[in-house]
Amino acid sequence: MNYVDGTEIDVGDRVVLDGGDVGTVVMCLDSEKSVPNFNLSEWSYLQSGVMVQTDAGALVQVRKTVNSKGSVMIDKM
Known part of the structure; x- marks a missing residue:
């Protein structure tokens, strides 16, 4: 998954x-990466x-960078 x-x-x-x-990205499901304290297989x-x-x-899943209305769902700080 990529930023805009x-x-x-x-x-x-x-x-x-x-x-x-x-927040902080703790798992990238597409590339199968996670921080040590999160078990990706779970x-x-x-x-x-x-x-x-x-x-x-909170733990939040983001599946798209931009939603169907064109709003940015996730951006880097």
Whole structure:
């Protein structure tokens, strides 16, 4: 999965989500990467996108960089 500018989203990236939440990418399901404390196999049923742990503690799956209305769903800080 890539950012709007074409660069690849990677584990450890600090991001801003569509609603303004800030967090860290903890899993990239497409490239099968995760931070050490997240077991990718437990989340493989999600199949695609990235998982972001927000600074507020939520775990959010983002499957598209831009939604059908053209809004950016995830962007790097």
